[in-house]
Amino acid sequence: MPKDHGIGASSKRREDIRFLTGQGVYTDDLNLHGQAYAVIVRSTVAHGKIKSINTSNAAGMPGVLAVFTGEDFKDVGGNPAGWLINSRDGTPMREPKRPVLAHGKVRHVGDAYAAVVAETHAQAKDAAEQLAADTEIKDLPAIVDMAAAVADASNRVHDEIPDNLCFDWGWIEDNRAKVDEAIRNAPHVTTLELINNRLVPNAMEPRASIGEYFPGTGDYKLTTTSQNPHLTRLLVAAFVMGIPENKLTVVAPDVGGGFGSKIYHYGEEALVLAAAKKLKRPVRWTAERTESFLSDAHGRDHVTKIELACEKDGTFIAFRTETLANVGAYLSNFSTATPTFLHGTLMAGPYKVPNVYVNVKTVFTNTAPVDAYRGAGRPEATFSLERVVDKMCRELNLDPFEVRRKNFITTDMFPYTTPVGLPYDTGNYHATLDKAMEIANVSGFEKRRAASAAKGKLRGMGLSTWIEACGIAPSHLVGVLGSRVGLYDAATVRVNATGNISVMVGAHSHGQGHETVFAQIVADKLGIPESSVEIVHGDTSKIPFGMGSYGSRSLAVCGVAMTKAIDKIVAKGKKIAAHMLEAAEEDISFEDGKFAVAGTDKAKTFGEIAFSAYVPHNYPLETLEPGLEETAFYDPNNFTYPAGAYICEVDVDPDTGKVDILSFVCADDFGNIMNPMIVDGQVHGGVGQGIGQALLENTTYDENGQLLTGSFMDYAMPRAEDVPFYQVDYSCQTPCTHNPLGVKGCGEAGAIGSPPAVVNAVIDALHRGGHTQVKHIDMPVSPSRVWSAIQG
Amino acid sequence: MYAFDFERPKTIAEAVKALGREDAQALGGGQTLIPTLKQRLASPSVLVSLNGIKEMIGVRKEGDTLIIGGATPHAVVAKEAGAYPALAALAGAIGDPAVRNRGTIGGSVANDDPAADYPAAVLASGATVVTNARQIAADDFFQGLFTTALEAGEIITEIRFPIPGKANYQKFQQPASRFALTGVFVAKTAGGVRVAVTGASEDGVFRWTDAEQALSSNFAAGAIAGLKVSDDGMIGDLHGTPAYRAHLVKVLTGRAVSAA
Amino acid sequence: MTKVTMTVNGKAVSGEVEGRTLLVSFLREGLGLTGTHVGCDTSQCGACVVHVNGQPAKSCTAFAADLDGASITTIEGMANADGSLGTIQQAFQDHHGLQCGFCTPGMVMSSAALLAENPKPTEMEVRHYLEGNICRCTGYHNIVKAVLAASGQDVSKIAAE
Structure with missing residues (x-):
């Protein structure tokens, strides 16, 4: 019988009411008295030297209040990289300054080099156009192709970086010789060169920011589309603008999706604050969709060569990868962690392979910055592995299901530390594979294939198994690895005098449903109705601190911080109850919302204890402070390791190359489940994005660095017609061993596991259809590419 | 703006x-x-x-001709052009429902986007474009990308479609914009078969005359089996090479004939 | 400036607009109805879908001045008279058909238009009708399910219930 409330119930989302009635408040929905409008002037060339900007014409246009250029920000700080990576030779990565507005040079199409603020948006737009016309930029050759960027030292994205290389990273460097040796001596080696296609996150809400300045107090307020307002506050205040953190409030109200792209601090946030201070008026900026395409941090963009060495029976001996990872023109905040510690450390997958070595060269190019996008590094690792395993199975004529089974880490091996350094605490990869095969009715495939063939279609089945590390932690370890931030989270549980509860959480919901799920947990733990709990997030003036939401971390880190704060509430409640019930503290139990004296019928309700804490007439004031509010910070001692198996079936139309996804099965292990309905939704969304990457989405810059896919007219977003109903299962549960909720995280799973399942299915269909010359098709596996592959 | x-x-x-x-x-x-x-x-x-001009909105049939006012939205054509089912189906597959409620036949034909659907129907049907000033035969109307015979200030007031005996439109969507990556309209009339192709050529909508001849003597998909579409002048972009588009022209023509 | 008069969610409204004022700007900035969203510049995403004289239209791709006299319904006009969620809104909540909520107003408006035209659509008809509404969060599964449920069809057999 499914639960109807609390942990494990599919509680309906309370936030839906406002979203379904048009009452949500997104940043651009705010309408502030006296507001002015900022428009950003962006480079139309990929690479150029700014010779001159004549601001006087623009400044004199109707309604124009202020004009800003890079000159205005040259003395403030840059937007920093959040993770220091050292190269194989021990030298630190190259970190060019990322200014608020480009100064001296523009480095990608869309690079912001000036801004105009005016009374109306149209006036700002007119003046921005004038300013662009009054700017002289000398074109420099665009650096777009990564291999060419590294090879040509004469043309540089940043003048001080001779080979356009940010770093050359080896993981684990000590494995290198042993892996080389193992591959040299292996009975079979499969090699695959592939591209992990660059993606534009395209949250449906474009980025927007509103700056306010209050001259009476010197306080600033930034309302912005952020996944983690505290980090944004830290970066914009301490690193860029030099505003004391206590004088800046950052609010991220309703945020319309993020998928990584809204983790980061962007220059527009500093700009609206500077403009608000200068004008003493609110200054707002909202991206047009094309600006989002040009200036949001993109995702993926790896070029990889992977080698898999194995026995003839498919037993893995070694994996070796060489990757060029595009970082774009500047380092976005986590751009250096994504292709390294979120990618290389996952390169053993769920397999007991003894030898793994990963080399990643990260390259500057004249393209938009690239950073974490849903999955972030882990989809790249999974795609490389699962495609090369599939190719190996074809080369050796082995069953792809059996090969996975043979190589999986078995349940008796946990905890298991991989050759790339991750200590997996628990898992059951055989169970999820079995479950996926059962749901997908693998044994009935041949019959279904025949039915497709009768309609002239080539049917194929693709498998991928996946593992990820999420809830990145612990801080002392990530600090050793180069992280410049801690990766804990925090929550304050405030019990009000009447017994209802406000919980201030550092996680930020931009679609995940924290307002509902976190309330379920609190209600469950305290034995009170969910409706008595309010979850407050997204406002630095209300929340103790937080590291926001990304990397499937909200529940596994912030959710645990919240439960620890609840534990403190219960502990204090026991002290109060002991006093009120005249019993020893150790004799007080707390269950179903009641503090009771063991073995008696004496009890106080949670509400009575709360009231007593605020009206402490009968209260142990000499030993206990009044009030009932507790804060906890939680820094996990390990990552969590969700894993699963995905099976996709497709039909390929051999005449047009069009791929139709007929079924998609996910069997995942997320540990304990807090709200099944929301877990379903998270997996669906991830798979939708993964199918988008596999079949539709591509980000293409031409040789001059012009973005050819700068709108939804050319960047193919998945639509309802492109995807099927998914079959999602998470009944195989191995609870996380090191957090009290036993949760792992589910937000990125679908985007990690699905692309190789789709591509493997297409290759399978082509092989079964006799097109055995097709070894690989790069994503997106578009009709045109499939048809070309069929032609040979 | x-x-x-x-x-x-x-x-x-x-x-x-x-x-x-x-x-x-x-x-x-x-x-x-x-x-x-x-x-x-x-x-x-x-x-x-032009959206407030009542005389330019609506679908009516006169004998064997279907007449559509220039400001008629696609959704209205989809619903009311039942006398010419292939045309109604084409209109019902332009863009999406919200777009179809605003977009008009006159706007689409006057704009002559190389990937628009209506030009294929107008050309294959041998329709007549009627303006405030004159009548223009479809074969004279389309003159390349975004270029038509319309003079400045000239308005398409209606388009007159002779209703063919058989017709069908096959569209292969560009996956992002959902415009036609290639679309083929086949119309079989007493005077012969006309085949018009949109989305494929750098010169905009065109007639595939080899197929017309083959299909005029034998209106069956097999009749074009031996033909080859040259990829000369075909559009090559992110979504398809010239060769791919040339190939699609033939595949879609065959499918249109079978479905007509 | 031109004066326009419309009926929006059943109420007569009027305002001065420029020639270039889009319907969505008139609704959001002129009337404060910010439930209708702007997600793109190319008439693709559908976050801005409203009903114009009962038919769905992209309010970012229509001029307010062209709609003088029109009757407009926005997401703010979709709840029941007592303020409770309408059938489609309720189905979206019941079946988790929304996550971040940004595309949701357009999805609800398009879905309402579909069910008005076609009260019992098939799965493929729903998917096809929603072609002009992009959602980045849900993978569409629960949106399609919600629309089928709102049409009174049994969705209990659909996977992942």
Whole structure:
């Protein structure tokens, strides 16, 4: 019988009411008295030297209040990289300054080099156009192709970086010789060169920011589309603008999706604050969709060569990868962690392979910055592995299901530390594979294939198994690895005098449903109705601190911080109850919302204890402070390791190359489940994005660095017609061993596991259809590419 | 968008007069023009909306001819052009439902986007484009990308489609815009078969005359099996090479014939 | 400036607009109805879908001045008279058909238009009708399910219930 409330119930989302009635408040929905409008002037060339900007014409246009250029920000700080990576030779990565507005040079199409603020948006737009016309930029050759960027030292994205290389990273460097040796001596080696296609996150809400300045107090307020307002506050205040953190409030109200792209601090946030201070008026900026395409941090963009060495029976001996990872023109905040510690450390997958070595060269190019996008590094690792395993199975004529089974880490091996350094605490990869095969009715495939063939279609089945590390932690370890931030989270549980509860959480919901799920947990733990709990997030003036939401971390880190704060509430409640019930503290139990004296019928309700804490007439004031509010910070001692198996079936139309996804099965292990309905939704969304990457989405810059896919007219977003109903299962549960909720995280799973399942299915269909010359098709596996592959 | 005046005439005569102003621009449903204006790629002094001109909205049948007013939205054509099912089906598959409620046949045909659907129907049907000034045969109307026989200020008031015995339109969508990556309209009339192709050529909509000849003597998909479409002059872009588009022309023609 | 008069969610409204004022700007900035969203510049995403004279239209791709006299319904006009969620809104909540909520107003408006035209659509008809509404969060599964449920069809057999 499914639960109807609390942990494990599919509680309906309370936030839906406002979203379904048009009452949500997104940043651009705010309408502030006296507001002015900022428009950003962006480079139309990929690479150029700014010779001159004549601001006087623009400044004199109707309604124009202020004009800003890079000159205005040259003395403030840059937007920093959040993770220091050292190269194989021990030298630190190259970190060019990322200014608020480009100064001296523009480095990608869309690079912001000036801004105009005016009374109306149209006036700002007119003046921005004038300013662009009054700017002289000398074109420099665009650096777009990564291999060419590294090879040509004469043309540089940043003048001080001779080979356009940010770093050359080896993981684990000590494995290198042993892996080389193992591959040299292996009975079979499969090699695959592939591209992990660059993606534009395209949250449906474009980025927007509103700056306010209050001259009476010197306080600033930034309302912005952020996944983690505290980090944004830290970066914009301490690193860029030099505003004391206590004088800046950052609010991220309703945020319309993020998928990584809204983790980061962007220059527009500093700009609206500077403009608000200068004008003493609110200054707002909202991206047009094309600006989002040009200036949001993109995702993926790896070029990889992977080698898999194995026995003839498919037993893995070694994996070796060489990757060029595009970082774009500047380092976005986590751009250096994504292709390294979120990618290389996952390169053993769920397999007991003894030898793994990963080399990643990260390259500057004249393209938009690239950073974490849903999955972030882990989809790249999974795609490389699962495609090369599939190719190996074809080369050796082995069953792809059996090969996975043979190589999986078995349940008796946990905890298991991989050759790339991750200590997996628990898992059951055989169970999820079995479950996926059962749901997908693998044994009935041949019959279904025949039915497709009768309609002239080539049917194929693709498998991928996946593992990820999420809830990145612990801080002392990530600090050793180069992280410049801690990766804990925090929550304050405030019990009000009447017994209802406000919980201030550092996680930020931009679609995940924290307002509902976190309330379920609190209600469950305290034995009170969910409706008595309010979850407050997204406002630095209300929340103790937080590291926001990304990397499937909200529940596994912030959710645990919240439960620890609840534990403190219960502990204090026991002290109060002991006093009120005249019993020893150790004799007080707390269950179903009641503090009771063991073995008696004496009890106080949670509400009575709360009231007593605020009206402490009968209260142990000499030993206990009044009030009932507790804060906890939680820094996990390990990552969590969700894993699963995905099976996709497709039909390929051999005449047009069009791929139709007929079924998609996910069997995942997320540990304990807090709200099944929301877990379903998270997996669906991830798979939708993964199918988008596999079949539709591509980000293409031409040789001059012009973005050819700068709108939804050319960047193919998945639509309802492109995807099927998914079959999602998470009944195989191995609870996380090191957090009290036993949760792992589910937000990125679908985007990690699905692309190789789709591509493997297409290759399978082509092989079964006799097109055995097709070894690989790069994503997106578009009709045109499939048809070309069929032609040979 | 740059600023412009807005006029909403009630009659064709008023519209023609309004379009006489310097840099005036006619506005149909605006589904292409408005995004263009947003990008500041056009700067009319005045937009003259044709959407309030009742005499230009509607579908009617006269004998074997279906007549569609120039300001008729796609959704209305989809619903009311039952006398010409292939045309109704084409209209019902343009863009998406919201776009179909605003976009108009006159706007689409006048704009002559190389990937638009209607030009294929107009050309394959041998339709007549009627303007406020004259009648233009389809074969004379389309003159390349975004280029038609229309003079400045000339308005498409209606389009007259002779209803063919058999017809069908097959569209292969460009996955992002959902415009036609390639679309083929086949119409079989007493006078022969016409095959018009959109989305594929750098010169815009065109007739595939080899297929027309083959199909005029044998209206069966197999009749074009031996033909080859040259990829000369075909569009090559992110979504398909010239060879791919040339291939699609043949595949879609065969499918249209089978479905007609 | 031109004066326009419309009926929006059953109420007569009027305002001065420029020629270039889009319907969505008139609704959001002129009337404060910010439930209708702008997600793109190319008439693709559908976050801005409203009903114009009962038919769905993209309010970012229509001029307010062209709609003088029109009757407009926005997401703010979709709840029941007592303020409770309408059938489609309720189905979206019941079946988790929304996550971040940004595309949701357009999805609800398009879905309402579909069910008005076609009260018992098939799965493929729903998917096809929603072609002009992009959602980045849900993978569409629960949106399609919600629309089928709102049409009174049994969705209990659909996977992942």
